[in-house]
Amino acid sequence: MNVKVDTLSRPLSRHKYLSVMFACLAIFILSGSVFIDHKVEEAASREIINAHDVIQTFRIEGINFLPETSLNPQEFRAKDTEPTIYKDSQGNLLFIYRYGSFVERRENFRELEQRNIFAFAFEGKSYFSKQYSVKNLELVYSITYLYNANPQAVKDKLKKVDQVIFTDLNAGKEVVFTGDSPSWDAKLSLRYYEHWWTDSDDKLQRDSHHTETTTITYKGQIPEHPVPMKYSISAGAHKSYGTQEITPEMLARTINLGVSGSNGLIPQLDGVYKIEITLDGKTEELELKAKSDGS
Known part of the structure; x- marks a missing residue:
């Protein structure tokens, strides 16, 4: 006698049911992550964004706003x-x-005026406000602080906010230039973003900003006493100078020569920076070139 068994009509066992549920949940989570990542990437690539894009981007990076x-x-x-x-x-x-x-943002938002407005509104309150231009948006982030709070925590939070806005909203990029000499290693970080928009007169408009951060590390014999140091950094026609007294403790660690920034033309990404350093009368020159992807 042949007996047919309808396996499709059998109810799933508890074990199989849970397995199917977990599999569906995993697919949902993974697909949701892909969707969220796509939305962030889309916001970074678009020239017009809104408040929802900003809040969603911060949320993905672990900062939740209500x-x-x-x-x-x-x-x-x-x-x-x-x-x-x-x-x-x-x-x-x-x-x-x-x-x-x-x-439209540049025509209507006046940073100095708003700075005064925020200073007046927060007078007597523990807020530090920082302004960011983000495509068609202007953001002001006001971080609260207490005089007894950990200053490093405030710096870390601002650094994270800076990074989210620079990378995920402004689609910012970074190019690192490096060079060395017998006594020095040098690194210059060029961070920049650039946006384009065709205005109502059919003219192509440009909005950009870049910063250059230069650090040097001494490889020579560290003197026993403070010594004078002067330096210059040049790229094309632009040149900056600096002088300071350097202690043995400073020479034992990386020295930050400061940050410069501009809304003007972005320096050539394949260009060369030249640094001249004179320490206690001894001068050395360095040429800094962009690091290749494989370096």
Whole structure:
């Protein structure tokens, strides 16, 4: 006698049911992660973004903002534009001013005026405010601090906010230039972003910013006493100078020669930076070139 068994009509065992559920959940999580990453990448590549793009990007990077309703947006108005205001779990505030393009933003947002407005609004309160231009948006991040708080924690938070805005919203890039001499190693970090927009007169407009951070490391014999040091950094027609007294302790670690920045033309990415360092009367010259991907 032949007996047919309808396996499809059998109920799933508890073990198989849980296995199917976990598999579906894993697929959902993975697909959600891909979707979120795609949305962030899309926001970085678009020239027009909104507050939702900003809040979503911060959330993915571990900084969660919620709408802040206790503050009156009219008190922080920039001409006719009122910001949307958000607050994170630590009480830090984010103000987002939205414009039609970066051309409109530059015409209507006055940094000095807004700085005075924020200084007045937060008078007597422990807030430090920092402004960021992000395509068609202007952001103001106001971080709260206490005089007894850990200053390093404030610096770390600002550094993370800087990085999220630079990389994930402004689509910023970094090129590292390196060079050496018998007594010195040098590194220059060029960080930049660049945006383009065709205005109402059909003219192509450009919005950009770049910073250059230079550090040097001494490889020679460290003197027993402080010695004078002077240096120059040049790239094309641009040249900067500096002098300072260097202690043995400073020579034992990496020396930061400072940060310069500009909204002008971005330096050539395949160019050469020249550094001249004179330490206690001895001068050495270095040429810094961009590191290749394989270096």
